[in-house]
Amino acid sequence: MADDNGFRMTEAEDDNGFPVTVDMIDQDPRPFVKPLKCRHCPRPVSAVRSHSKARPGGGPASWVHAHLRLNGYPDHGPQCPLNPLWAIEQIARGSEGLAIADPDGSLRLVLPDDSGPGQVPPTDVDPAEPPTDVLDDLTALRITTIRPVLPPALNSAVRIVQFLQLNAFAAPALRLFNVDYRGTRIAWRRFCYGPPAYTKLLQRVVNSGSALPHPVAVYGTVIRAGVAKRTGKAYAVLASQTPGANGQPPFDVLLYSLHPSLLAPLKPGMHVLAIGERWKYRTDRPEVQFWATAHWQLAYWATDQATGLPAEPACPPPLTASARPRAPQPRRPTPRAARPTTSSTPPTPAPQPEGSLAETAVPTPTVPAPAPETAGTADTPPDVPAPEPAVAPDPPVSPSTPKPAGPPPKPTDPPIPPPPLYPPHVRSDQPGSPGVRDWLRRFRKDS
Structure with missing residues (x-):
């Protein structure tokens, strides 16, 4: 101990x-x-x-x-960032009334019921566009952007965590802060869990499941981050193989999101704070998981290598309208188009009058035929046959009403073959064979 x-x-x-x-x-x-x-x-x-x-x-x-x-x-010293009185005064001054300095020297952070977009101050950043600033000098892990502006509650929580980070999360420093959620005061160690308290976070999630009584925060340093190729989910690993408690196996602490843009700014070595209620413990692969659904749940920052102080925090860009989760719409039945009725038997052509063009298979010529007086002369090309003499057309026949098609004709029985000219050969050891008698009877009958 x-x-x-x-x-x-x-x-x-x-x-x-x-x-x-x-x-x-x-x-x-x-x-x-x-x-x-x-x-x-x-x-x-x-x-x-x-x-x-x-x-x-x-x-x-x-x-x-x-x-x-x-x-x-x-x-x-009076203005040292590690001085608790100086730090509490600075955090309360920039919290827009959400961080209150109590007379006993502690700081109380009022956590709104809805820490979502309604708590974000208006900015000139279009939510549909990503921030114009980018991460600068990743090798030195410096962050030069604070846009979009952090919500006041998240910003105050980050300032508290940065102060505790400088003080190595010592117990006396932890006792200076608490959270007020719906009128209930919660100790900071029961609200935010850093690397020394990941095992307590595991026990909290396992015991409470998905029914946490209040939002819970986690702080850590990114070990690795990326997007799973098979599922497309973004992830960031904060701890790996942390010893379990009460016989539990070693576990990992990860941030997940179905929206890769929320975790895209996280790089190895960055510090991150996540606040929310969507916590899960995975048993088949021991993991304590936090699922981020909005940009105001996450804040990240780096450490200035020159001064050793935390840099300005930032949060991911807001989700665009197309990326925000939508309520499921009821499915409407799609009307099915009527199928065209097809007949298995080909249509019977209507009968044509005798002598009509439909009875002939000769196509109508596209070139007019030569005059009758020049037919068969020597001027006719050798590769074109000479047209036959014109024949007087038959008198027009009035078309008759087609009769309805009757049933198809029945097949006729095949003809009976004639009897053979000679009787079949009969073995001598079988006199009076019935086959010979039948043949003679049929022969006489046909004669």
């Missing part, structure tokens, strides 16, 4: 002006030069190695992890 007394910090500065991080403290020899001080104010800092600490009154000893803390001062 770890010791939680005192504020902590993630970085300090040695006597030569080089940054000192927590992972350097337990190294031998130490890769920094004492004395240390805060990187953002002149307050002295101590580097404490990992050690065990006996509990007052007996009991098992607690384990204290390596950390950086102030030496001889209760707080940082």
Whole structure:
């Protein structure tokens, strides 16, 4: 069990002006030069190695992890970003009334029932168009854009998380913040879960399922991100193989979205905060999943390598009208076109009068025939047959009314073949064979 007394910090500065991080403290020899001080104010800092600490009154000893803390001062400088009084004042001033500084020195964030587009201040950004600014200098992980503007509640939550990030999420810093949701005060550690509390997030999602009593936030650093080729879903991995609790296997923490544009800005090394109620635990592949459906649920930022401070946060561009989920419409029955009736028997042609053109198979010539007096002369080309002499046409015959087609004629029986001229050969050992008698009887009858 770890010791939680005192504020902590993630970085300090040695006597030569080089940054000192927590992972350097337990190294031998130490890769920094004492004395240390805060990187953002002149307050002295101590580097404490990992050690065990006996509990007052007996009991098992607690384990204290390596950390950086102030030496001889209760707080940082007056305008240091790690000073809780300064940070709370700045967060409350930019929250548009949603973050309230209480008399006990804590900050209360009022979480609206609807943190959606109705809470976003008006901007000059067209929701149908992506922001004009882009991520700059990804190798240095600097963000130069804050458009579109974050909703006030999300923006205040990000500022709180950035302050806790600088203070290594120490317990005294966590106790300074809480959330007010529908008149109920919720401790910050029950609302937002960072890397040290991912196991508690797992237990919360498993125990509550999809019926969370209030929105829950998760903070983390992107390990990898992309779009699944098979399903087309966007994802961002915040943690991999985190140890489970109560016999549960190691699990991952991921952000998912059916809209790739919401997670497209996330790159490895970026910090992200997601707020919402769509949480799920997948058992076949142990994952704690958060499903983002709108741009105001996500905020991301980077760390300025020159100062060590968090950069300005941003959120993804809003979804276009075509990408927003629509309510399912009732399906209307499509009228089916009538099928044309086809007959299996070909149509019977109507009878034509005798001598009509329909009875002949000779097509009508397209070139007029030569005059009768020139027919059969030598001027006729050899490859064109000479036309026959003109014949007087038959008198016109009045067309008769066609008779209805009757039933098809019945096939006639085949004719009976004549009897053979000679009787069939009969074996001598079978005299009086019935075959010979029948042949003689038929022969006499036909004669």
